[in-house]
Amino acid sequence: MMNERILIVEDDADMRELLEEVLFDAGFETVLAANGRFALAHVESEQEQIDLVVTDVQMPELKGDELLGKIRQTRSDAPVIIITAFGSVENAVEMVKKGAYSYLTKPFATKDLLEVVRAALAQSEAARAQVRLRRDIPAANNRIVGASRPMRELLDLIRRAGNSPSNILITGESGTGKELVARAVHDASARSKSQFVAVNCAAIPSELVESELFGHTGQAFTGARTARAGLFETADGGTLFLDEIGDLPLNVQPKLLRVLQEGTIRRVGESREKSVDVRVIAATNRDLEKAVANNEFREDLYWRVNVIHLHVPPLRERAFDIPLLVEHFLAKIAKKQNVIPREIAPEALALLTAYSWRGNVRELENTLERAVALAHGAVLSIEDLPARIREASGQTSAILASAKSKRLTLDQLEQAYILEILSEAGGNKSRAAEILGLDRKTLYRKLDEYRENNPELEITPIN
Numbered sequence: 001m002m003n004e005r006i007l008i009v010e011d012d013a014d015m016r017e018l019l020e021e022v023l024f025d026a027g028f029e030t031v032l033a034a035n036g037r038f039a040l041a042h043v044e045s046e047q048e049q050i051d052l053v054v055t056d057v058q059m060p061e062l063k064g065d066e067l068l069g070k071i072r073q074t075r076s077d078a079p080v081i082i083i084t085a086f087g088s089v090e091n092a093v094e095m096v097k098k099g100a101y102s103y104l105t106k107p108f109a110t111k112d113l114l115e116v117v118r119a120a121l122a123q124s125e126a127a128r129a130q131v132r133l134r135r136d137i138p139a140a141n142n143r144i145v146g147a148s149r150p151m152r153e154l155l156d157l158i159r160r161a162g163n164s165p166s167n168i169l170i171t172g173e174s175g176t177g178k179e180l181v182a183r184a185v186h187d188a189s190a191r192s193k194s195q196f197v198a199v200n201c202a203a204i205p206s207e208l209v210e211s212e213l214f215g216h217t218g219q220a221f222t223g224a225r226t227a228r229a230g231l232f233e234t235a236d237g238g239t240l241f242l243d244e245i246g247d248l249p250l251n252v253q254p255k256l257l258r259v260l261q262e263g264t265i266r267r268v269g270e271s272r273e274k275s276v277d278v279r280v281i282a283a284t285n286r287d288l289e290k291a292v293a294n295n296e297f298r299e300d301l302y303w304r305v306n307v308i309h310l311h312v313p314p315l316r317e318r319a320f321d322i323p324l325l326v327e328h329f330l331a332k333i334a335k336k337q338n339v340i341p342r343e344i345a346p347e348a349l350a351l352l353t354a355y356s357w358r359g360n361v362r363e364l365e366n367t368l369e370r371a372v373a374l375a376h377g378a379v380l381s382i383e384d385l386p387a388r389i390r391e392a393s394g395q396t397s398a399i400l401a402s403a404k405s406k407r408l409t410l411d412q413l414e415q416a417y418i419l420e421i422l423s424e425a426g427g428n429k430s431r432a433a434e435i436l437g438l439d440r441k442t443l444y445r446k447l448d449e450y451r452e453n454n455p456e457l458e459i460t461p462i463n
């Protein structure tokens with residue numbers, strides 16, 4: 001079972017660490033936020049699933065009571081516990097009336113904190129059990145897995161982009177999940193009740209692109225016997241996903257531009273215009289700016305499409321997500337075959353995590369499917385992985401290579417590695433300590449040392 005995840009919101013660093021210490025030692029997962037704004041981002045992120053919030057009242061930016069109000073406007077039903085100074089109990093009582101679960105006054109006993117936290121969780125667990133099932137069904141199909149910092153930022157952008165009517169350009173290498181992101185934007189938008197229509201511009205013969213997109217009349221061209229609606233009409237009220245937009249023929253580009261500007265289409269062979277209400281999400285793994293420079297892509301169309309830019313980072317920049325993705329895909333594969341998910345040996349998982357995935361998430365998924373299909377035993381082992389992955393482990397890793405070329409000392413290498421992992425863990429020290437195999441006290445001590453030796457050093461802000 002997963003540990004419950006508690007968000008600690010406190011601007012005072014000592015108090016924050018104390019709360020973290022107590023809650024972590026009691027077996028909870030902790031997420032830290034130094035102000036209300038960061039806190040809200042955590043609560044709003046569906047991926048994170050914050051189960052409970054412990055918050056200070058007096059903070060710069062968003063104060064505790066404003067934060068409470070904002071949390072209650074999100075879909076989160078996480079109970080909120082207020083930590084307040086002795087002098088402002090009235091304020092806390094007011095917040096309980098507005099929906100906070102309870103409050104504690106500083107200083108408080110550890111046992112009181114744990115008691116109120118457990119009571120709040122028990123109550124919300126009962127309430128949640130009823131809605132969880134319903135909520136998981138749609139989410140599970142197109143779930144974007146990822147907890148690394150770049151993915152959390154992307155998920156946050158997706159949610160915000162969903163609420164806006166602007167066109168979107170999604171870029172990223174092949175297999176990084178661009179289509180998944182496009183669907184997620186659609187699902188997060190008010191258009192989610194209408195259709196999501198996907199078309200691969202590279203897959204349609206160039207002479208048919210126009211009629212595919214805009215439709216045609218019965219006599220439009222040889223072979224067009226009956227009138228047909230185009231994809232823009234099909235997607236009316238919804239979202240049209242133009243995949244590989246970089247491959248859209250030059251002669252069709254001005255026509256697409258017109259639709260985006262005027263909101264009207266004209267079927268091939270017809271003179272009448274028809275208005276459509278479609279949000280366009282485009283994707284490409286080509287460098288569109290370069291295509292613009294080479295006159296292969298119209299600049300005006302580029303700016304029309306690229307109002308909001310979502311970049312999906314390659315998997316090698318978020319190795320932190322690989323264990324999560326492995327778990328996700330093993331479950332997905334098992335579900336398809338209606339069996340219990342295969343387990344994976346730690347050494348095999350380590351190899352997959354260290355590997356530089358050129359084919360990104362898709363390659364990882366395929367690799368696992370193949371491994372499951374051909375596995376020798378009940379647990380996936382190194383032997384079940386393709387040779388290219390087994391052999392890659394012998395090569396010097398990127399971090400070692402760069403350390404060698406810079407002639408780092410062992411201490412410098414350790415510092416670089418620790419900071420890197422901490423940043424990948426989004427500043428979550430508990431998680432970083434776990435990955436590094438350190439206890440948290442040791443990690444804290446090392447970070448303090450780094451700070452002392454180099455006051456300029458930027459250690460990932462806690463969020």
Ligand SMILES: Nc1ncnc2c1ncn2[C@@H]1O[C@H](COP(=O)(O)OP(=O)(O)OP(=O)(O)O)[C@@H](O)[C@H]1O
Binds near residue numbers: 144176179181285
């Ligand atoms: N973050 C993720 N979590 C879960 N599954 C993912 C994630 N990213 C990608 N996938 C899965 O990986 C596969 C490839 O993703 P997708 O087709 O969206 O990539 P793409 O960027 O559109 O690739 P291409 O450039 O080749 O068209 C899909 O099966 C998708 O469900």
Ligand SMILES: [Mg+2]
Binds near residue numbers: 178
């Ligand atoms: Mg794709």
